Amino acid sequence: MSADAAPAPVGGTEPLFELPPELEIETDVARRVIGEFIRGQLRQAGFERAVVALSGGIDSGLVAYLVAEAIGPERLLCLLMPYRTSSPASRADAEEVVRRLGCASEVIEITPMVDGFFGTDDVPGAGGPDASHASALRRGNFAARMRMAVLYDRSVTWSGLAVGTGNKTESLIGYTTLFGDSACAFNPIGDLYKSQIRQLAVAVGVPEAILRKAPSADLWPGQTDEAEAGISYPVLDRLLYWRVDKRRSPDELAAMGFDPALVERVDRMVAGSEFKRQVPPVAKLGPRTAGLDYLYPRRRPGSARA
Amino acid sequence: MQTLRVALVQLAPRLGDLEVNLARHHELLEEARGAGADLVVFPELGLTGYQLQDLAGDVAMRLDEPRLARLAGETRGLSAVVSFVEESADHRLFIAAALLEDGEVRHVHRKVHLPTYGLFDERRFFAAGDVLRTVPSRLGMGVGLAVCEDFFHLSVPHILALDGAHLLINVSSSPGRDLAATHEVGLGTATSWWTLIRTYAQLTTCFVVFCNRVGIDESIAFWGGSEVVAPTGETLLRAPLYDEGVFTVDISPEDVRRERIAVPLLRDERPELQLRELERIVAERAGLGHDTTAEPGAEPGLDVAPESPPHEPIGFRAAGR
Numbered sequence: 001m002s003a004d005a006a007p008a009p010v011g012g013t014e015p016l017f018e019l020p021p022e023l024e025i026e027t028d029v030a031r032r033v034i035g036e037f038i039r040g041q042l043r044q045a046g047f048e049r050a051v052v053a054l055s056g057g058i059d060s061g062l063v064a065y066l067v068a069e070a071i072g073p074e075r076l077l078c079l080l081m082p083y084r085t086s087s088p089a090s091r092a093d094a095e096e097v098v099r100r101l102g103c104a105s106e107v108i109e110i111t112p113m114v115d116g117f118f119g120t121d122d123v124p125g126a127g128g129p130d131a132s133h134a135s136a137l138r139r140g141n142f143a144a145r146m147r148m149a150v151l152y153d154r155s156v157t158w159s160g161l162a163v164g165t166g167n168k169t170e171s172l173i174g175y176t177t178l179f180g181d182s183a184c185a186f187n188p189i190g191d192l193y194k195s196q197i198r199q200l201a202v203a204v205g206v207p208e209a210i211l212r213k214a215p216s217a218d219l220w221p222g223q224t225d226e227a228e229a230g231i232s233y234p235v236l237d238r239l240l241y242w243r244v245d246k247r248r249s250p251d252e253l254a255a256m257g258f259d260p261a262l263v264e265r266v267d268r269m270v271a272g273s274e275f276k277r278q279v280p281p282v283a284k285l286g287p288r289t290a291g292l293d294y295l296y297p298r299r300r301p302g303s304a305r306a
Numbered sequence: 307m308q309t310l311r312v313a314l315v316q317l318a319p320r321l322g323d324l325e326v327n328l329a330r331h332h333e334l335l336e337e338a339r340g341a342g343a344d345l346v347v348f349p350e351l352g353l354t355g356y357q358l359q360d361l362a363g364d365v366a367m368r369l370d371e372p373r374l375a376r377l378a379g380e381t382r383g384l385s386a387v388v389s390f391v392e393e394s395a396d397h398r399l400f401i402a403a404a405l406l407e408d409g410e411v412r413h414v415h416r417k418v419h420l421p422t423y424g425l426f427d428e429r430r431f432f433a434a435g436d437v438l439r440t441v442p443s444r445l446g447m448g449v450g451l452a453v454c455e456d457f458f459h460l461s462v463p464h465i466l467a468l469d470g471a472h473l474l475i476n477v478s479s480s481p482g483r484d485l486a487a488t489h490e491v492g493l494g495t496a497t498s499w500w501t502l503i504r505t506y507a508q509l510t511t512c513f514v515v516f517c518n519r520v521g522i523d524e525s526i527a528f529w530g531g532s533e534v535v536a537p538t539g540e541t542l543l544r545a546p547l548y549d550e551g552v553f554t555v556d557i558s559p560e561d562v563r564r565e566r567i568a569v570p571l572l573r574d575e576r577p578e579l580q581l582r583e584l585e586r587i588v589a590e591r592a593g594l595g596h597d598t599t600a601e602p603g604a605e606p607g608l609d610v611a612p613e614s615p616p617h618e619p620i621g622f623r624a625a626g627r
Contacts, residue, residue, distance in 0.1 A: 022486070023486075024487040024488070025485045029485060029493055030485055032548050033485075033548070040522030296360050297321055297357050297359060297524055299524070300322040300361055
């Protein structure tokens with residue numbers, strides 16, 4: 001794991017990525033905080049090991065590196081869970097992370113689970129005859145939830161907590177599958193924008209092939225985040241940073257040079273996905289209700305696994 | 307030249323586990339004594355952890371609590387500042403810092419300013435203290451205690467200094483946030499606190515001790531970075547970020563006298579002028595006084611009027627306007 005903090009080109013002259021100056025972080029500080037966070041979450045829960053769903057992308061790659069750095073690679077299990085249409089390059093990139101870290105890994109194909117529900121051209125699935133016409137979105141969400149189910153099963157067999165790999169950008173715009181890729185015991189990178197994820201990934205030494213490729217949910221061949229959202233990450237990250245973290249109004253953002261139509265669209269994405277970032281509401285009936293007037297830390301004396 | 311050895315304990319308390327934290331305080335107090343400390347400072351809620359929520363009542367201690375007396379009993383021959391949830395006789399819960407000396411609880415400060423904004427929710431769970439007092443100490447110095455947010459209000463160090471402090475002690479559980487490369491050490495919170503500590507030391511011509519915890523409660527990482535700053539504003543000790551440990555430095559109490567003669571800011575304070583102006587401002591903000599410098603239509607407590615003044619409901623009109 002190298003400590004090269006700058007997003008400098010590694011070999012070539014092409015910069016690895018664009019880092020908006022206001023989003024630049026001190027990666028040493030971030031690694032220190034995240035390391036303490038990972039160790040603290042595990043200790044408070046009574047666990048010594050962790051399991052990460054490794055897609056071959058930058059977010060889960062970074063999390064694997066950070067977990068290995070925090071608790072040692074021997075306590076980390078990486079799960080590779082390809083579907084039959086998943087990009088072979090993603091699998092190769094995930095395998096490279098496992099090889100470099102020297103951690104345990106397991107490949108679990110989710111194809112039979114997904115196809116078992118939606119069916120194939122020849123065999124109807126458990127989801128009924130209509131399921132074979134399901135949209136890419138339905139299939140993508142289902143696949144994400146199958147991966148979640150496997151992740152939590154392996155959390156038991158590995159005796160490790162499931163570590164989240166979602167970033168702040170996708171969480172804020174709601175580019176996540178509820179109870180799918182966003183499901184986790186704790187998330188060490190959920191307050192970092194994609195641009196900051198890239199900066200930190202360089203610092204911890206995530207393989208360059210992963211740093212260079214276009215971010216993709218890989219729910220269907222050729223899909224990329226930026227094409228699907230119609231915004232580049234540096235612009236989206238800056239917009240979200242000023243709007244959310246720095247509380248700037250749409251008028252102020254327009255004065256800064258952001259396209260007002262884009263600001264409005266992103267505002268709608270953020271407001272429309274509020275439900276994905278919160279615990280579902282419980283109808284208030286009794287004297288004390290979790291989340292309302294029953295307020296305890298998640299981990300307190302007695303809550304660690306014995 | 308007499309010097310005093312100050313030990314700052316950057317502790318990572320176990321959230322909600324009073325027994326474990328008490329045992330840790332006993333150990334670390336002995337460690338600091340072994341290092342020759344005259345004053346040992348533990349962080350805010352070091353005995354309980356910070357993010358307590360509904361656990362606050364479970365870990366609260368009365369001042370006659372035997373476990374507190376036992377901890378105080380370990381302070382023969384030295385001074386210590388410890389912090390915990392204090393329950394008053396009428397069952398209010400306070401965030402308290404206690405000065406323990408020579409086996410006794412010498413003084414208790416109840417946190418006066420409870421942040422309830424952003425990531426903080428203290429007013430929901432705690433009562434606010436009503437008293438600011440500087441007290442004499444076996445160190446031969448006047449000691450003014452404050453807890454974390456108390457130092458985000460100018461009046462606290464100011465009043466404690468006017469009340470006779472030579473040494474201001476702030477104990478904190480400051481959550482580290484605002485990671486950005488533009489900040490001094492990449493952490494906005496650190497820049498903000500160190501700026502305040504240095505400014506207060508210079509303006510009050512006191513030694514200022516800042517003891518901040520480390521470790522994790524839930525989502526929050528506490529950043530440490532504890533400091534001792536001289537009355538000149540010189541930083542005598544800056545503890546590392548995020549590391550648990552006991553950090554010591556020697557201070558010369560004589561520096562207070564030297565600085566106050568060289569730069570007599572405290573001599574030149576005008577508390578009677580402040581009192582007069584504050585009385586006026588309090589009355590005006592309550593709508594009970596006429597502000598002679600306010601534009602017509604300005605709301606109570608403001609001098610500048612809006613371009614089109616809002617209709618004032620009954621009860622909002624300042625007297626004499």
